[in-house]
Amino acid sequence: MPSFVLASASPARLATLRSAGLDPVVVVSGVDESVMDGLPPADLAVGLAELKCRAVLDCPEVPTGALVLGCDSVLELDGRALGKPSSPEEAVERWRAMRGRSGVLRTGHCLRDTSTGQERSVTASTTVHFAAPDDEEVAAYVARGEPLHVAGAFTVDGLGGAFVRGVEGDHHNVVGVSLPVLREMVVELGHRWTDLWAPPR
Numbered sequence: 531m532p533s534f535v536l537a538s539a540s541p542a543r544l545a546t547l548r549s550a551g552l553d554p555v556v557v558v559s560g561v562d563e564s565v566m567d568g569l570p571p572a573d574l575a576v577g578l579a580e581l582k583c584r585a586v587l588d589c590p591e592v593p594t595g596a597l598v599l600g601c602d603s604v605l606e607l608d609g610r611a612l613g614k615p616s617s618p619e620e621a622v623e624r625w626r627a628m629r630g631r632s633g634v635l636r637t638g639h640c641l642r643d644t645s646t647g648q649e650r651s652v653t654a655s656t657t658v659h660f661a662a663p664d665d666e667e668v669a670a671y672v673a674r675g676e677p678l679h680v681a682g683a684f685t686v687d688g689l690g691g692a693f694v695r696g697v698e699g700d701h702h703n704v705v706g707v708s709l710p711v712l713r714e715m716v717v718e719l720g721h722r723w724t725d726l727w728a729p730p731r
Contacts, residue, residue: 600638650719652715
């Protein structure tokens with residue numbers, strides 16, 4: 531059974547993978563994401579995922595023969611890629627633009643099999659329909675800090691869940707990693723998904 535490495539600092543991605551039976555080793559890439567600025571949203575998401583995955587391949591914490599996953603998410607709204615807001619003020623402006631509308635959450639996935647050097651890259655997309663919180667609700671949400679730490683300034687698995695009317699597509703993709711897409715990538719690299727499950731406790 532190959533070890534599984536998550537090249538991301540996202541607690542939500544880690545929790546999603548653990549709930550799906552995996553027990554990833556977390557190795558944070560620390561890449562400069564600004565080098566990808568200017569790309570279309572789907573290309574940006576997968577480009578950042580590839581950057582993160584490849585940045586950790588030579589780290590001593592990565593076990594020999596491991597599968598290494600890099601992920602990155604952006605919200606596409608009006609053709610623009612929106613990552614994490616840089617300030618509370620920007621988060622408020624984002625929500626004023628998003629509320630009552632729909633956007634597409636793009637999550638790039640890059641999976642490398644370090645035993646063979648094979649790699650797969652995919653962008654998964656999920657449409658998100660936002661509720662219309664009023665100005666006071668937006669201010670209270672931003673004041674709690676959650677929107678500042680996530681792509682698109684919202685979550686579906688935290689405080690922001692009440693401000694999302696629904697999603698079209700994989701719910702896990704909005705959290706940060708599409709489990710069906712990841713399973714297909716694992717299979718394409720010659721492994722069985724269920725072999726990655728951690729032993730029962």
